[in-house]
Amino acid sequence: TTDLKAAFVEAIPPEMERLKLLKKEHGAAVLGQVTVEQAVGGMRGIPALLWETSLLDPEEGIRFRGYSIPELQERLPGASPGGEPLPEGMLWLLLTGQVPTAEQAHSVADMLRERSAVPAHVQQVLAALPSGTHPMTQLCTAVLALQSGSKFAAAYDQGVHKSKYWEPVYEDSMDLIAKLPGIAAAIYRNTYKGGKLVEADPKLDWAANLAHQMGYDSEGAQEMMRLYQTVHADHEGGNVSAHATHLVGSALSDPYLSYAAGMAGLAGPLHGLANQETLRWVHGVQQELGGTPTNEQLRDYVWATLKAGKVVPGFGHAVLRKTDPRYTCLRGFAQRHMPDYPLFNLVSLLYEVVPDILTQTGKVKNPWPNVDAHSGVLLQYYGITEERFYTVLFGVSRALGVLSQGIWSRTLGLPIERPKSLTIDAMLQHVGAN
Numbered sequence: 001t002t003d004l005k006a007a008f009v010e011a012i013p014p015e016m017e018r019l020k021l022l023k024k025e026h027g028a029a030v031l032g033q034v035t036v037e038q039a040v041g042g043m044r045g046i047p048a049l050l051w052e053t054s055l056l057d058p059e060e061g062i063r064f065r066g067y068s069i070p071e072l073q074e075r076l077p078g079a080s081p082g083g084e085p086l087p088e089g090m091l092w093l094l095l096t097g098q099v100p101t102a103e104q105a106h107s108v109a110d111m112l113r114e115r116s117a118v119p120a121h122v123q124q125v126l127a128a129l130p131s132g133t134h135p136m137t138q139l140c141t142a143v144l145a146l147q148s149g150s151k152f153a154a155a156y157d158q159g160v161h162k163s164k165y166w167e168p169v170y171e172d173s174m175d176l177i178a179k180l181p182g183i184a185a186a187i188y189r190n191t192y193k194g195g196k197l198v199e200a201d202p203k204l205d206w207a208a209n210l211a212h213q214m215g216y217d218s219e220g221a222q223e224m225m226r227l228y229q230t231v232h233a234d235h236e237g238g239n240v241s242a243h244a245t246h247l248v249g250s251a252l253s254d255p256y257l258s259y260a261a262g263m264a265g266l267a268g269p270l271h272g273l274a275n276q277e278t279l280r281w282v283h284g285v286q287q288e289l290g291g292t293p294t295n296e297q298l299r300d301y302v303w304a305t306l307k308a309g310k311v312v313p314g315f316g317h318a319v320l321r322k323t324d325p326r327y328t329c330l331r332g333f334a335q336r337h338m339p340d341y342p343l344f345n346l347v348s349l350l351y352e353v354v355p356d357i358l359t360q361t362g363k364v365k366n367p368w369p370n371v372d373a374h375s376g377v378l379l380q381y382y383g384i385t386e387e388r389f390y391t392v393l394f395g396v397s398r399a400l401g402v403l404s405q406g407i408w409s410r411t412l413g414l415p416i417e418r419p420k421s422l423t424i425d426a427m428l429q430h431v432g433a434n
């Protein structure tokens, strides 16, 4: 089939069986134990979430449905043969577990195009926000404004049977994914281009239309956007945006409410906003040291950042322990398309200098760069220079992963999430210390 919904429906019975088996035969098996340090330390490493769309290895990085990023660059269909992967193919993969054919990916593009119109009231809500409102606040606001059209919320009001939750959740998720490029582009044009919107081009795929509606029509910018939207799609279930979406969805809040919650989390500087922060920090380097600083000068700059009690944005990770393969992938794109771009050279220099220094602090568990250290350079090269907008582009992509998992969560009947919390006293009592 070339119909995503039909392919998803085919994938449901075996998955239900596997979960049933897991619960029935192995429900009492121990996945791990929880230490006091983990409970007070951001729950790092506690295996306590079911997340099907991707899985992360601390050394190797992310795999989407079992496939690494280089594997997907080879296997996922492009807009043209050999081109960068189409995010529509990633969506098919995340939802069904199968690598799509080119025909299947293009049919997803058609399906999304049909749902892409952004309602007038959402444009009005965006237009009513004070100038200077952060683009991520605008994204959350626009998504909440769309919630009035939620098919899941309406179906729940009508008393839909729980075995049918997945269907309106699927419809909401596809509607939302379809509208995000138009919403993101409207935020961009309102904020930076005097509010002059650009119509979608019915010949273009989802990511190319995002670039087009923002005002960027070069082949390079469109290919960059396809890759960008593909690699940010998912990063297993425990990161702040995925977990927030999952948590809020578990209360049966609809996909608009859950994704808006995820985006509120992505807007934090330790998470998605780090792509904005990286650019600001790199511009600070350029301003103070000029275009081609020496390693020595860079080292001093990094130490000054640390001594001021700030983080070096784009470096470190809560769970990765090596260079993020998304960083490596975007670096590969830069090597192919902009090898002599001064900003790329500066970012490459940082790769040589920063990890050593972070290691010398003796406390940073992962000194290597993450995706946010590289994504902004690509955008800058194609003229998208407004870094306060960057996290919106991350967020549009993240919809593919968190909403696909959301559809599965409602299909599998996962319950409301409600972990146990403890007071300091209760922990001390538990360990016999008071």
Ligand code: NMX
Pocket: 269, 270, 271, 272, 274, 306, 310, 311, 312, 313, 314, 315, 316, 317, 318, 319, 358, 363, 364, 365, 366, 370, 371, 372
């Ligand atoms: N610069 C300075 N200090 C750092 C950095 C960094 N890049 N990374 C970690 N540390 C510090 C951290 O603040 C903590 O200090 P303290 O004990 O004084 O509180 C110490 O090193 C140990 O932290 P870790 O256990 O290594 O890291 P943790 O899991 O707590 O946090 C991040 C992970 C990603 C929040 C952290 O590495 C960071 O703040 N990085 C910079 C921001 C960033 O790039 N975030 C984007 C992550 C990817 N994404 O898109 O979400």
Ligand code: MLT
Pocket: 234, 235, 238, 239, 240, 241, 271, 318, 319, 370
């Ligand atoms: C992400 O893509 O969500 C980030 O790398 C953060 C994380 O995985 O914790």
